[in-house]
Amino acid sequence: MMSRCKPIVSLFFCACLSSFVVWSDPVKEAVSKPGRIQTDLKRDKRSRPQDIIPFLNLKPGDRVVDIFGSGGYYSELLASMVGEQGEVLLHNNRGFRAWGINILNDRFTARDIGNITQHDREIADLDLGTDNLDAAIMVMAYHDMYVIPSRYNGEKYVPIGPPADIKHLMTQIYSGLKAGARFVVIDHAAGTDMDMADALELHRIHESFAKSDIESYGFKYITSSSALRNPDDDHSMIVFDSDIKGKTDRFALVFEKPAF
Numbered sequence: 001m002m003s004r005c006k007p008i009v010s011l012f013f014c015a016c017l018s019s020f021v022v023w024s025d026p027v028k029e030a031v032s033k034p035g036r037i038q039t040d041l042k043r044d045k046r047s048r049p050q051d052i053i054p055f056l057n058l059k060p061g062d063r064v065v066d067i068f069g070s071g072g073y074y075s076e077l078l079a080s081m082v083g084e085q086g087e088v089l090l091h092n093n094r095g096f097r098a099w100g101i102n103i104l105n106d107r108f109t110a111r112d113i114g115n116i117t118q119h120d121r122e123i124a125d126l127d128l129g130t131d132n133l134d135a136a137i138m139v140m141a142y143h144d145m146y147v148i149p150s151r152y153n154g155e156k157y158v159p160i161g162p163p164a165d166i167k168h169l170m171t172q173i174y175s176g177l178k179a180g181a182r183f184v185v186i187d188h189a190a191g192t193d194m195d196m197a198d199a200l201e202l203h204r205i206h207e208s209f210a211k212s213d214i215e216s217y218g219f220k221y222i223t224s225s226s227a228l229r230n231p232d233d234d235h236s237m238i239v240f241d242s243d244i245k246g247k248t249d250r251f252a253l254v255f256e257k258p259a260f
Contacts, residue, residue: 027053030080037106040073046246049077051227055254056182058082062134065089065119067173068096068141071103072116078137079115089119089133091126096141123169128176136173139186140239140250143205145169146196170217179259183219185210186228189249191235202238207251219255228252 027050053074058064060083066075068091075090082088097104097120107113121127145164150157177183190199190206199205207224215221233249 026058026081030077033080035111036076037103037111039071039103039106040076043073043246047073048227049074051225052184052186052252053077053081055184055223055225055252056081056135056137058086058135061085063087063089063132064135064137065091065128065133065173065176067091067136067138068093068144069100069139070096070141071100072107073103074137074139075116076107076113079113082115084115086115088116089128090116091119091121093120093122123164126169126172126176128172130175131178133176133181134178135182135184136177137184137186140188142185142187142210143200143203146205147200147203166213167217170214170219174218174257177257179257181257182222183214183255183257184252185214185255186250186252188239189229189233189235189251194235202235204235204239204248207253210251211253214253214255218258220258222254222256224254225252 030053031044031050056064056078058078058081060081062082063086064078064082066072066078066088069075070092072090075088079086079088092100104118108118119127145166148159148163149161151160152158173183187210188202188204190202190204192206192208194204194206196206196209211221211224228250230247230249233244233247235249237244239245239248
């Protein structure tokens, strides 16, 4: 009896292993692809894309949007994942495009990345369509939707307008995704004992708030990842401070548009 079972167990193990290899290799290949720009290679260690991208459940031919993707770090990796038959929308508004313009120039000057579309749109109309995206990702931008725009007047920063319309933004993302599509949100974590206003001044936000807020727009929470956590970050510094820039404690939340 034992000898009969062994081949079955072995076949089952091989099938599982084969499944794992098919799942893991595209991410590894995307990260190790020759010709990636130097700024991306330097960022790999802190962004750990090999631990984040699998949550999107991407396959060749998929369409995915990188919301406020700025310089397009994730967009290029996702383009490798979805292949020539797929498409990545590298979304930016004026502010995020300006922030990443030097990297965008490095990325697209004399380099042919045919399956990335630079999708410059303001929040008023993201032009994502309806039920036609297989995944979405938003990296270190969610908190900005709650930051009140301000300008330095020579003495202090003064408000110059209201925060973004987060409800309108999330409604468009939700509508654009297909049922069952994944939505990954990564952001700088705030200290649990810090109030919202103080956190936003540091360009941080509470993980618990982000989770419940995004769920309120219809998304189903799936899981979170600790891959980007940093226990050495005490959450007291603004994320642009040279002592913590690129090393902040970050949460990664995974959501899904329910398949009703």
